[in-house]
Amino acid sequence: MVDVVLMQGFSNLMYLLNLALIVFSGFALVDAAIRREDGYRAADKQTKPFWLIILGLAFVVNLIFPILSFLPIIGLIATIVYVVDVRPALRSLPGGGRKRTRGGSSSDGPYGPYNGGR
Secondary structure (H helix, E strand, O other): OHHHHHHHHHHHHHHHHHHHHHHHHHHHHHHHHHEOHHHHHHOOOOOHHHHHHHHHHHHHHHHHOOOOOHHHHHHHHHHHHHHHHHHHHHHOOHHHHEOOOOOOOOOEEOOEEOOOOO
16 A cells, blocks of 8 residues: 555656656757847857757656656756756847847838937
8 A cells, every 4th residue: 555655755756857848948949049149149148049950859858758868858958958057148148139129110221219319
């Protein structure tokens, strides 16, 4: 009876860890997708398509394989590298490395609004 309870608890723990790993890699994938392409070059990191492919593969592997196999561990390492190294470098850039969501005025120049020479 105790064996069944312990195995059920271990199974539940592995399920929760697998779910957390899927959420973590999904977060990193979405975060990498919303960052600007030139931000990766400015931060002197790999390109945006490189990170999208790596993090996308990590996400899919986490969906398919159980957490105790070899491939999810490699995906976890890639996700941790992105979150600990690449993401802070992108966030330190002006604008946070994110795509511009607010549209400016049609008279806005590269250094702010154009006031007509006044």
